[in-house]
Amino acid sequence: MSEIHGFAVHAAGAHLLAYKYDPGELETHEVEIKISHCGVCHSDVHLIDNDWGISKYPFIPGHEIVGTVVGVGSGVKDRTMGERVGVGWQADSCGICEWCRQGQEHLCAKSQPTCVGRNGGFADRVRVNSRFAIPIPTSLESENAAPLMCGGITVYAPLMNYGVRPSSRVGVIGIGGLGHLGVQFAKAFGAEVTAFSTSKDKEAEAKELGAHEFVNTRDTGALKKVAGSFDFLLSTVSADQDWQAYVSALRPKGTFCIVGASPSPLQIQGASLIHSQKAIAGSNTGSPHELSEMLSVAARHGVKAVTEKFAMAKANDAVTKVKKNQIRYRAVLTN
Ligand code: NAP
Ligand code: ZN
Numbered sequence: 001m002s003e004i005h006g007f008a009v010h011a012a013g014a015h016l017l018a019y020k021y022d023p024g025e026l027e028t029h030e031v032e033i034k035i036s037h038c039g040v041c042h043s044d045v046h047l048i049d050n051d052w053g054i055s056k057y058p059f060i061p062g063h064e065i066v067g068t069v070v071g072v073g074s075g076v077k078d079r080t081m082g083e084r085v086g087v088g089w090q091a092d093s094c095g096i097c098e099w100c101r102q103g104q105e106h107l108c109a110k111s112q113p114t115c116v117g118r119n120g121g122f123a124d125r126v127r128v129n130s131r132f133a134i135p136i137p138t139s140l141e142s143e144n145a146a147p148l149m150c151g152g153i154t155v156y157a158p159l160m161n162y163g164v165r166p167s168s169r170v171g172v173i174g175i176g177g178l179g180h181l182g183v184q185f186a187k188a189f190g191a192e193v194t195a196f197s198t199s200k201d202k203e204a205e206a207k208e209l210g211a212h213e214f215v216n217t218r219d220t221g222a223l224k225k226v227a228g229s230f231d232f233l234l235s236t237v238s239a240d241q242d243w244q245a246y247v248s249a250l251r252p253k254g255t256f257c258i259v260g261a262s263p264s265p266l267q268i269q270g271a272s273l274i275h276s277q278k279a280i281a282g283s284n285t286g287s288p289h290e291l292s293e294m295l296s297v298a299a300r301h302g303v304k305a306v307t308e309k310f311a312m313a314k315a316n317d318a319v320t321k322v323k324k325n326q327i328r329y330r331a332v333l334t335n
Contacts, residue, residue, distance in 0.1 A: 003022050006312075012055065028074045030071075036066055042177065059120070063088055066086045087126065090106055093108035135292070137295055145298075148303075162257060170191040171249065172195055173234065193210055194226070195213070195215070228250070230254055231251055233246055233250060256280050258281070309332055
C-alpha cells in the first residue's frame, strides 16, 4: 500500500504541518479507510497541546472519522470493501480481557486511542482494528455523522447508562461540540432539557436544538436560582467551574456527570453529597456496540451535528477557531 498523507503536530502547541508515513503491510485484523470527513474534537486540541501528558509526537490528530473501506485484512470478517464506516476515539483493544468480552471495549486497559501512539484522521486514509470501524446508517450525511463518532457517543452513553428518561430534568453544561449534541440526545430521550452556557448568543440556537430553558452562567446568581432542579447534569466544559453550585443544582439522588476534562481537582463538600444522596460520575466515550446504537438513535430521531466545514489543508484554521470557542458547533475537515 502507498504512503498516507495528512497533517501532523511535531511538538506541544505547534502548528500542523503536512506529513506522510508508510503504514506498512495491512495487518490481518485491520481495515484501511479512505477518509471523507473528520471532526475536530476539543480532545484533539488537548492532545496537540499535550494537556494530558500522553501525546506522542509527531502524530496526526483526528478521531471523528467517516470514510470508505478501501482495504480489508485477510482475517477480517465483519467489514467489506466499499462500506461507509466511522471511527471514534478508539482504534483497538486487546479483545480478550473481561471488559472486551463484555462488549465494553472502551474500558479495556490496553485500549488504543486513534491518535495517541498512532496517526488519526486529519489525513487521506487511516487504519484501525475492524471491530472499531462502525457502519454509518444510510440516512445520515457523512458531514453530520463524523462528530457523532466521539462527541455524539460521549454524550449519548451517559444519558443512556445513568438512566435518563422522560420524567428526567437534565442540564447540559457547555454548548459546544459535545453539548449541542447532548441537548439533542436529551430531548430525544424525552427529558426536560436546560442548556447552561457562557455564550448568551447561543440561546436561540440551543432552544432550536431542543433546550426548554437556557441559563447564562455568566449572570451573577444564575446557578443559585436553579438550586435543587436537576436529576442529571452533564458537564462538557474543559475549564474549571463552580462545582459546588452544580451539586446544589441537583435534586435528591441526582447525578453530576463529567465528560469535559477540567484542569484542576474538583472542590466539593462531602456533606453536600450525603444528605440528598447525590453522585459525582464520569464517562468515557462508549463501546462499539454503543456507537452503533447511538448512530441508529441519531438516524431515527434526527440528531445531527451542526457543522462548519474546512478543507483538510485548513486544519490549522479549524483548530484555532476551536481554541477561541468560535465554532458553531463542530468543525469538520473534508477531503
Ligand atoms: P468545545 O466544542 O470547545 O466545547 C466546549 C464548550 O465549553 C464551549 O463551547 C463553551 O460552551 C464551554 N466553555 C469553554 N470554555 C469555557 C470556560 N472557560 N468556562 C465555561 N465554559 C466554557 O469542546 P468539545 O469538543 O465539546 O469537548 C469538551 C470537553 O470534553 C473537552 O475537554 C474534551 O477533551 C472532552 N471530551 C471528553 C470525552 C470523554 O470521553 N469524556 C470525549 C470527547 C471530549 P459555551 O459557549 O456554551 O459556554
Ligand atoms: Zn473526541
